[in-house]
Amino acid sequence: MTVNQIDVGTADRILDAAEALAQTRGFNGFSYAHIAEQLGITKASLHYHFASKGQLGEALITRYAERFAGALENIDEVEEDARDKLAAYAALYSGVLDDGRMCLCGMLAAEYETLPKPMANAIVGFFDANHAWLTQVLAQGRADGTLEFHGDPGEGAQVVLGGLEGALLVARPYGDPARFHTAARRLLAAFARAT
Amino acid sequence: MTVNQIDVGTADRILDAAEALAQTRGFNGFSYAHIAEQLGITKASLHYHFASKGQLGEALITRYAERFAGALENIDEVEEDARDKLAAYAALYSGVLDDGRMCLCGMLAAEYETLPKPMANAIVGFFDANHAWLTQVLAQGRADGTLEFHGDPGEGAQVVLGGLEGALLVARPYGDPARFHTAARRLLAAFARAT
DNA sequence: GTCTATAGGCAGATAGAC
DNA sequence: GTCTATCTGCCTATAGAC
Numbered sequence: 036m037t038v039n040q041i042d043v044g045t046a047d048r049i050l051d052a053a054e055a056l057a058q059t060r061g062f063n064g065f066s067y068a069h070i071a072e073q074l075g076i077t078k079a080s081l082h083y084h085f086a087s088k089g090q091l092g093e094a095l096i097t098r099y100a101e102r103f104a105g106a107l108e109n110i111d112e113v114e115e116d117a118r119d120k121l122a123a124y125a126a127l128y129s130g131v132l133d134d135g136r137m138c139l140c141g142m143l144a145a146e147y148e149t150l151p152k153p154m155a156n157a158i159v160g161f162f163d164a165n166h167a168w169l170t171q172v173l174a175q176g177r178a179d180g181t182l183e184f185h186g187d188p189g190e191g192a193q194v195v196l197g198g199l200e201g202a203l204l205v206a207r208p209y210g211d212p213a214r215f216h217t218a219a220r221r222l223l224a225a226f227a228r229a230t
Numbered sequence: 231m232t233v234n235q236i237d238v239g240t241a242d243r244i245l246d247a248a249e250a251l252a253q254t255r256g257f258n259g260f261s262y263a264h265i266a267e268q269l270g271i272t273k274a275s276l277h278y279h280f281a282s283k284g285q286l287g288e289a290l291i292t293r294y295a296e297r298f299a300g301a302l303e304n305i306d307e308v309e310e311d312a313r314d315k316l317a318a319y320a321a322l323y324s325g326v327l328d329d330g331r332m333c334l335c336g337m338l339a340a341e342y343e344t345l346p347k348p349m350a351n352a353i354v355g356f357f358d359a360n361h362a363w364l365t366q367v368l369a370q371g372r373a374d375g376t377l378e379f380h381g382d383p384g385e386g387a388q389v390v391l392g393g394l395e396g397a398l399l400v401a402r403p404y405g406d407p408a409r410f411h412t413a414a415r416r417l418l419a420a421f422a423r424a425t
Numbered sequence: 426g427t428c429t430a431t432a433g434g435c436a437g438a439t440a441g442a443c
Numbered sequence: 444g445t446c447t448a449t450c451t452g453c454c455t456a457t458a459g460a461c
Contacts, residue, residue: 045426063258064344066454080427082456137340141396145332145340147403149259159403186416193397193413194420198389201336201396205388208342208354218388221381225389225420240444261436275445277438428461436453443446 046084048074054095058136062092062146062154089151092143096157099139100164103127107168117176118227121195124169125219128199132212141200166192173226183228191226198222241279243269249290253331257287257341257349284346287338291352294334295359298322302363312371313422316390319364320414323394327407336395361387368421378423386421393417 043051052073056065067078067088085091110123131138140161147155169192176182184191199219206215238246247268251260262273262283280286305318326333335356342350364387371377379386394414401410 060344061256061258061341063256064341067456068453076426077428078455079429079457083426086456088455135343141399142340144399144403145337146256146259148330149255155403162400162403185419190412190416193400193409194393194416197396197400197413198393198417199396200399201392201394202388204336204339204395204399205357205392208339208350208357214388217385218392221385221389222393224380262438263435271444272446273437274439274447278444281438283437426461428459430458430460432455432457434454434456437451439450440448441446442448443444 045074045076045080049081049084049091050094050098053091054099054139055134055136057092057095058131058134058139058142061142063149089154092150092154093157096140096143096154096161100157100161103161104164107164117172117179117181118223120172120176121223121226124172124195125199125223128203128219129212129215132203132206132215135207135210137203137207138200141203144200162196165196169195176226181228182226184226195222195226240269240271240275244276244279244286245289245293248286249294249334250329250331252287252290253326253329253334253337256337258344284349287345287349288352291335291338291349291356295352295356298356299359302359312367312374312376313418315367315371316418316421319367319390320394320418323398323414324407324410327398327401327410330402330405332398332402333395336398339395357391360391364390371421376423377421379421390417390421 049070052070053065056069067081071078071081081091085094106127107124110120114120114123128138140158143150143154143158144162147158150158166189170189173182173184173188173191173195177184177188199222202215202218202222206212206218244265247265248260251264262276266273266276276286280289301322302319305315309315309318323333335353338345338349338353339357342353345353361384365384368377368379368383368386368390372379372383394417397410397413397417401407401413
């Protein structure tokens with residue numbers, strides 16, 4: 036039924052709402068009541084799909100990390116030049132800010148100490164995956180001469196990852212996406228070969 | 231009395247405890263009950279000193295920002311070379327991480343949307359002060375030849391501020407201060423004149 | 426799968442005695 | 444200034460009917 040429309044299912048709609056709330060208000064900043072109101076169902080129904088808030092949080096990170104990994108694969112397919120790959124990577128961050136959101140795992144990293152262990156581990160896994168991808172891009176770019184920078188590519192990856200997460204973090208209270216864009220552009224320019 | 235010992239007063243002890251909690255767990259991650267237990271007094275007593283949690287939060291940011299401003303003044307007095315000023319600035323961040331903390335305002339920036347307006351405004355004020363100081367240091371450094379970088383010093387200041395906040399954010403879940411140090415060193419190296 | 430109803434706990438906050 | 448006692452509200456979670 037509803038042929039021209041994807042039936043996303045209630046679980047996905049719950050995840051969508053929870054994701055938006057977690058990215059704007061933090062994991063400790065929203066409740067089942069917020070989600071229930073947005074979806075027009077009761078809190079009790081939410082527990083049928085996600086027994087506890089911790090399990091909902093785990094599902095949130097898993098789905099986010101998978102989607103992100105898919106986006107990185109896509110960049111590898113579409114972009115050739117390492118500079119373009121980095122720009123596309125930064126555009127992923129820019130996209131979340133357009134909705135007034137923080138990166139999900141950046142937000143959860145702040146709340147790290149209050150989260151259940153499975154969530155905490157998943158967050159580190161997300162950062163590891165990003166770091167590995169960035170390290171490989173930086174190494175490739177230096178090898179083929181499109182990038183130019185000193186030191187270990189792994190350390191450079193830390194600078195890029197932290198720099199973009201931090202640029203999001205600081206830009207959001209200003210309500211000004213341009214603040215992120217300028218910082219991101221300057222940050223990546225430090226790795227690009229002078230033309 | 232207690233000549234060789236500074237009497238900090240209950241209000242300060244409350245602020246100390248609340249600050250540590252806010253920097254590790256976030257503003258939505260602690261309660262009056264947490265503070266009361268640490269100090270060995272009741273929740274009701276806390277309300278005598280800070281009527282509401284929002285007012286406590288405001289006092290928290292004000293004190294933090296003043297202390298930070300003092301530290302920046304001190305750097306200006308002690309350090310001559312812009313590269314040393316930047317290193318000393320990064321050391322301020324490093325110091326909070328040693329206690330497993332996030333920068334207070336970086337943490338609060340994540341929770342921005344859930345905070346009372348006065349707190350939100352104070353956070354932006356903190357970032358503005360840091361940005362202004364960094365801009366001036368970068369401009370000075372380029373003028374006297376100790377620093378070398380492209381573009382506007384104000385944009386460079388955004389990269390440094392965001393980069394350090396983000397490096398803290400990402401390093402904390404790893405429980406590894408070294409992760410911050412390497413990222414910070416690499417970040418600042420991009421601004422230092424090659425020797 | 427969704428509902429009503431409710432449990433049990435913790436949140437921020439207040440009144441009033443000492 | 445600090446206490447006991449209490450209020451109201453929201454939180455996560457469960458039981459059981461439909």
